[in-house]
Amino acid sequence: xxxxxxxxxxxxxxxxxxxxxxxxxxxxxxxxxxxxxxxxxxxxxxxxxxxxxxxxxxxxxxxxxxxxxxxxxxxxxxxxxxxxxxxxxxxxxxxxxxxxxxxxxxxxxxxxxxxxxxxxxxxxxxxxxxxxxxxxxxxxxxxxxxxxxxxxxxxx
Amino acid sequence: xxxxxxxxxxxxxxxxxxxxxxxxxxxxxxxxxxxxxxxxxxxxxxxxxxxxxxxxxxxxxxxxxxxxxxxxxxxxxxxxxxxxxxxxxxxxxxxxxxxxxxxxxxxxxxxxxxxxxxxxxxxxxxxxxxxxxxxxxxxxxxxxxxxxxxxxxxxxxxxxxxxxxxxxxxxxxxxxxxxx
Numbered sequence: 001x002x003x004x005x006x007x008x009x010x011x012x013x014x015x016x017x018x019x020x021x022x023x024x025x026x027x028x029x030x031x032x033x034x035x036x037x038x039x040x041x042x043x044x045x046x047x048x049x050x051x052x053x054x055x056x057x058x059x060x061x062x063x064x065x066x067x068x069x070x071x072x073x074x075x076x077x078x079x080x081x082x083x084x085x086x087x088x089x090x091x092x093x094x095x096x097x098x099x100x101x102x103x104x105x106x107x108x109x110x111x112x113x114x115x116x117x118x119x120x121x122x123x124x125x126x127x128x129x130x131x132x133x134x135x136x137x138x139x140x141x142x143x144x145x146x147x148x149x150x151x152x153x154x155x156x
Numbered sequence: 157x158x159x160x161x162x163x164x165x166x167x168x169x170x171x172x173x174x175x176x177x178x179x180x181x182x183x184x185x186x187x188x189x190x191x192x193x194x195x196x197x198x199x200x201x202x203x204x205x206x207x208x209x210x211x212x213x214x215x216x217x218x219x220x221x222x223x224x225x226x227x228x229x230x231x232x233x234x235x236x237x238x239x240x241x242x243x244x245x246x247x248x249x250x251x252x253x254x255x256x257x258x259x260x261x262x263x264x265x266x267x268x269x270x271x272x273x274x275x276x277x278x279x280x281x282x283x284x285x286x287x288x289x290x291x292x293x294x295x296x297x298x299x300x301x302x303x304x305x306x307x308x309x310x311x312x313x314x315x316x317x318x319x320x321x322x323x324x325x326x327x328x329x330x331x332x333x334x335x336x
Contacts, residue, residue, distance in 0.1 A: 003242045005214050007175045009207045014182060017203050033185065040181040041174070044271075048173060074174055 031118045038122020046127035088153035100145035113141040176270050193280035204289020212294040227323050231259050243267050257323040262316045274311045282306045299327040
């Protein structure tokens with residue numbers, strides 16, 4: 001049972017490592033790499049996590065699950081605000097996002113925010129994918145450590 | 157419609173799995189990127205070192221341990237406190253060398269290798285190399301230069317994972333790296 005601190009240091013080391021070992025001109029790939037890393041984690045995580053669950057009723061039910069139980073286990077708190085336009089776009093707002101709390105409280109280091117959110121986006125996308133929903137997940141920060149995740153469900 | 161069963165789940169457990177799974181995803185990514193087991197070992201070790209350097213601060217702040225008088229005390233603290241606190245396991249300390257400067261940590265249920273199976277053709281890969289780096293980095297920050305290496309690995313069919321720690325030398329108080 002790994003301690004929280006260990007995971008947080010590990011996460012920031014992964015980010016630092018990818019940026020350290022990638023050439024300057026290829027650094028846009030890092031975000032994609034972190035995202036795919038997270039995707040894989042989310043996929044297996046949700047599989048273990050929902051094995052004793054009852055079936056989900058609809059999309060909103062799944063989103064509630066993500067906001068409450070999933071968020072609680074992975075990010076140590078619940079999502080503070082969930083909004084939707086009822087057409088497949090969900091916005092999850094977290095006012096104190098776990099990976100950002102140690103970085104800054106305000107507008108400092110804003111350029112660094114995307115790389116610390118990429119893996120989280122991947123985790124969310126991966127878990128939704130394994131529940132059976134394709135989606136596009138993006139993150140947006142206006143002032144740390146608050147953060148908004150926008151989930152766009154893809155209908156096929 | 158029937159009432160939904162609660163989806164409660166132990167957050168601490170999930171947190172542990174989160175770490176394990178993230179580690180697995182990382183190793184897989186590194187194997188794709190480097191295609192060479194030795195190089196992956198090296199990179200994992202380096203990442204561990206960077207984590208250890210920072211983790212020791214957290215450890216000292218939370219446990220109130222003072223300076224160790226000898227290497228035996230260090231071994232005890234590593235296995236009974238540090239491993240317990242961060243990974244929830246207590247490795248057995250054994251195989252002391254006569255001079256008391258070398259010992260083994262026997263890890264029976266390494267949390268890093270849950271759900272892991274090593275595919276063929278990766279005999280040189282030390283999957284849990286991160287641990288070596290963490291130990292080396294953390295001990296370096298308390299002025300001990302230590303050599304850490306794998307002797308046995310459960311993923312390669314051994315019954316336990318064995319890490320060998322060898323005390324190299326005591327580092328003198330020096331200016332931190334990167335400052336003149």
